[in-house]
Amino acid sequence: MVNQPSRATSARAAWQRSGAPNVEVTSIEDPGWRVRIKIRGTSLEDKDAHARRVERTEHDSxxxxxxKHVFDAECGALDLSEVLYEFRIWAEGARAPATRP
Structure with a gap:
């Protein structure tokens, strides 16, 4: 029997070859999420940045x-879709995230 790559492995390889940004989503202890989208070598690499912080409650922010050519975000446990939307509107030119000091 020959081992063939899974669909997920094949899709990941195609994504990497396509030049699309690499995306990492990890959990943090607050509870919440950390999102890192690598944009080096993409049309987004030289986009301007400005601060974007939303704090509604301790866990809703x-x-x-x-x-360094990475779109970074941290958010509450229920705010992941909002962060991904923020990336989308920044990428489409509506607004830019902050450069962290």
Whole structure:
């Protein structure tokens, strides 16, 4: 029997070859999420940045910024879709995240 790559492995390889940004989503202990989208070598690499922080409650908040060609974000447990939306509107030119000092 020959081992063939799974669909997920094949899709990941196609994504990487396509030049699309690499995306990492990890859990953090607050509870919440950390999102890192690598944009080096994409049309987004030289986009301007500015601060975007929303704090509604202790666990309902997010912060986005750019650091070394990476769109970074941290958010509350229920705010992941909002952070991904923030990336989309920044990528489409409506607004830019902050460069973290």
């Amino acid at each position: 997010f912060h986005t910024w750019l650091s």
